[in-house]
Amino acid sequence: MRRVWPTTVRARATAGACAVVAVALGLASFTLLNLLEANLLRAAQSDARRQAETVAQLAAAGRLDRVRAPARGVDFIQVVGADGRVLFASLNLVGAPPLPPPGPGVPGGRFHTWTGRPLDGEHRQRVVQVVTDTPDGPATVYAGASLRDVDAADDTTAAALAVGVPLLLATVGLVTWRVTGRALRPVEAIRAEVAGISDRDLHRRVPVPATRDEVAHLAQTMNATLDRLEASGARQRQFIADASHELRSPITVVRTQLEVALAVRDPELWPELIGGALEDIERLQHLAADLLLLARIDAAQPVAAVRLDLTALVCEAARTRAGDRVPVHLSLEPGVEVTGTGLWLSRIVTNLVGNARQYAESRVDVTLRTTGSAAGARTAVLEVVDDGPGIPAADRERVFERFTRLDDSRSRDHGGAGLGLAIARDLAAHHGGTLTARSAARGARLVLRLPTAHGTART
Template sequence: MRRLWPTTVRARATAGACAVVAAALAIASYTLLGLLGANLLRNAEGDAEQQAVIVAQLAAAGQLDRVRPPAHGVDFVQVVSADGRVLLASPNLAGTPPIRTVTPRRAGTLAHTWKVRPLGGEHRQRVVQITTDTPQGLVTVYAGTSLRDVDAADDTTTAALAIGGPLLLATVGLVTWWVTGRALGPVEAIRAEVAEITDRDLHRRVPVPPTHDEVARLAQTMNATLDRLESSGARQRQFIADASHELRSPITVLRTQLEVALAVRDPELWPELISGALEDTERLQQLTVDLLLLARIDAAQPVPAVRLDLSALVRDATESRLGDRVPVRTDLAPDIEVEGSDLWLTRVVTNLLDNAQRFADRRVDVVLRTVGGPRGRTAVLEVTDDGPGIPAGDRERVFERFTRLDDSRSRDHGGAGLGLAIARDLTAHHGGTLTAEDSVQGARLVVRLPSVRTLPDA
């Protein structure tokens, strides 16, 4: 059965449509033939019964001599006594024995369909039998009519259905095959185009049909997916190029220092050379840690859904910097709870503080508060420094990986240009945002995290 079942959508749709239409046609044909035969049979029986009732009434009144010839639609009439004698018969039954040899024992009305034809011929007879009391005893009246019209209608309808049914099925199959082919043509074009797209030509796009239907939306979705893949590929290639460049610099410096230390024979210079090599090693180690973290973020690893006290997290991060060159002043609303990773959110706060202290002149301000209504509150963390600030045109570029602004925010201040990029990616993983916004002086970085509620008082 599986081998016989169609394997293509087009064939399955055609087979399914034909099967449904065939079933509906069979049911409709059976119903039509039944209703048509029943209606014609009822009409024929009505004519015969009407004639039989008239004759029975005359027989009950002892006036059989007043019986007229059968009306239109009635083929014959016969009246038989209880002892089997024919008391009256229409001319076409003159001299013939009783239609039935069984003598009724009580009055009543019966209807029979004779397959053995009383008058011969090619068609069945519908006979109505009425038994009634007369002055001479029980008398049975037989009135019959031919079912030629019923048989002819059945034969004609059956022949029409036998011819029209297959033609209708063939038409449905052809139309379904054609319509399905037209509908699936764009899908096949999309499939063929996608099959030819490799990782080296992600710029290609699938054709979008001008139909504005589901297939067109599928093509648009496919093109949007290709856009994301192309953007991801370009971002990955740029990341690899930038990472290679950033790793090459400390490795080159470290190698130079080690070669100088190897070449210098004065032991008094070795501590200074080794100290410089150690600093470059630490920088290389930090850069490697940042790159690994970015790789984990790009892999879209899920964020642990753990409730944590954001106020305590920020407080711990700032208190650990009491001895730094630039003091950190805080204004933290108490008991603000969010869901996420304690480690990753701590990294967000640490990166923002590192960035602020790197460029601050005399102070760094940290403010934590909540905004919003009872249906949904948002935690807002602001880190502000009094440094040179971020120009309006660079407020998005500072969050790009390996990006350093000129002048005051240059390589001389240290860092690989990954801190803010990591902070934004980690914030986005928690369903929040990180933006650089207007400030009276210096830079102002704002983190917004959703799904926040204030912890109840102890």
Template sequence: MRLLRRSPLRRLLPSTVRARATAGAVLVVAAALALASFALLGLLEANLLRNAERDAMRQAETIARLAATGELQKSRMTLHGVEFVQVVNARGRVLGAYPNLAEDVPLAPVKPLRPGKQSHTWNTGPLGGEHRQRVVQVTTQTPQGLVTVFVGTSLRDVDAADDTTAAALAVGGPLLLATVALVTWRVTGRALGPVEAIRAEVAGISDRELHRRVPVPPTHDEVARLAQTMNTTLDRLESAGIRQRRFIADASHELRSPITVLRTQLEVALAVRDPELWPELIGGALQDIERLQQLCSDLLLLARIDAAQPMASARLDLGAVVRDAVAARLGDRVPVRAEPAGGITVRGSELWLARVVTNLLDNAQRFAVRRVDVALGVCGGPGGRTAVLEVTDDGPGIPPGDRERVFERFTRLDDARSRDHGGAGLGLAIARDLAAHHGGTLTAEDSPRGARLVVRLPVAEGEGPSPGAPGGVRGR
């Protein structure tokens, strides 16, 4: 019921940014204009009233001085900028009135009691008329007693100025508000035009048209920066879409091969009636199933990394992680020689860091001839110390032009790193993503012989051996 009572009011409110901006500007200007109008009228009237009172007061003081010296009857009274003058003694008798005032009727019925000055504003004066009058009253001591001088001046100029100013404000105010509304409406429309163009372009972009971009206005303002940010976001979406489609295609291709081989082996096993051949066929099928399991596990891990799922982070001894990963590889074709430094503490997931070491060792074992070396140490830098893990082999190595491409998913180099060596081309990609997830890097660097893969991870603050510890790697 409360929502129903509020809905008519909400329908009256402006519904667009342009309308709200225009209404807000008009309301603000109207409030400022009203305050300025009242202030202007008040200041104008006060100034004109002060001028009229000053002229009347000056005339009254002159006449009062004449009365005090007894020269009022002898002098010829002249009026300057006033309407009338009346002089009344302490008994209420009119001593003089100029011009056209009844000489026997005092302006004020109260008799003067003491010398002083007063000012009054009368809506109608002794002479009548349409305008107000400002009357000053000066009481002074004379040889004949207290005498009061009344001097009045018409406020027709004040009233005329007030009327003229009020009429001008009454006409100019609405015109000014209309101008403000029109200008605000036009300016807001021009400012929001690019925003509407951006909205329309984004609304027309579908999942198959991520190559489209929104127009960037040449204004170099907030709207232009919004358009640039939107285009940057679209670039990332397009890149993510391309990577996803490529990943799905590569994954489908990699899954198709072992599934096809497995199906062939099973069909052959069904066709062969000799039980002595079944162990060999079943063994080959199990190998393909193991390859499928490994591939599915890698794909699941990549999906978790891409989804930026939080990892269980803890302080770890990286040397212990490396030693455990090396000790678990008892059946490797080529023996691994490890020289990890101790006491290097990093923050991360033990399972994922062990996976990084395992993938690097798998890659080295696949192409090594006689040896695989693992070294772990730290190096110092302006941003803090860094743990450095190196895995080298004496195989054919990685050409300089392919040292970034080997970290792409499902990538195998044509000759040395072919499918015949096993693997789906995901090991190094997973290792680099896991290193990046821990705030580190994985790169392929120069080596006298074979491949040299280097992992750099930030050392946990306040932990780890000195850069010169045995087995450490000094800064490269």
């Protein structure tokens, strides 16, 4: 069956349409022939019955001599007595033997119908027999109607169906083939275009037909997917370029320091040179760790469904930085629980607090609260505010881009590779939350929102 069944959508659609129409036409033809024959037989039987009942009434009155020639539609009449003697016969049955007796019958309105060939003609006969009482005893009246019209109608209808059904099937197949081919032509154009798109020309797009149907929606979805692939490729290339640039600078510095240490013969200068090289190596380690974390985030690894105390986690993150030059002031709602990975949530808080302390002048305020109805889903809101130079309104989205450093006070001189806030936002989104930069009276205000353990967390 697999070898016989068509493999293309166009051929399968055509074969399916033809099969359905063939079955429907077969049932319709069978029903039509049966209904036509039943109606014609009923009409012929009605004519014969009326004729037989009329003759039976005359026979019951003893007036068979008053029987006229068969009416229109009736071929013959014969009246047979109980002793098998023919009491009356139409001209075309004169001298013919009596028809077979019907068997025991009750005089009156009883009659019997069968199909036979009493005249040995080409066509069938519908014969009606009526039993009645006559002055000479019981008698049976036979009236037969020819079925030549029924046979002719059956033959004509069957011949018309034999010619018309194949022609109709051929028409259905041809129309389905053409219509399916025209409908699938845009799909083939989409397939050909997608097949020709490589990783170097993701700017190409598939043609969108003007039909506004499912094929047009498919083309639009395909173009949207290509947009995402192009944007992802551009981000990846930019990420590689930025990472290469960030790695090149410390590597160059380390190499220079080591070359100087190798050229200097004074042992007293070696600790200073080696110490500087170690600082740059530590910076490389942090950068490599950040890049690895970003790779894991981009891989969309699922978040572990672990219930965590966000209040305790924020306290721990602030305590680990107690020795920094700017103190952190905490205002935390107790018992705020979220669902996620403790290491990654700690990294979010550490990055936010570290970024604030890096640019703050005298203090950093960390506030944790929950919002939402008590019966419904609640949201944990963490705000980190510093009193530094702040973030301009035009840069409040750009500051979350990877390897982004703002000019002036938030410059390269303050250190860092520009990945802290980008990592924090990606981790927040991975936990079903958001991280945004908001306006503040002074300095920068970063707002983290996470669904609480009673809400819904993204996995």
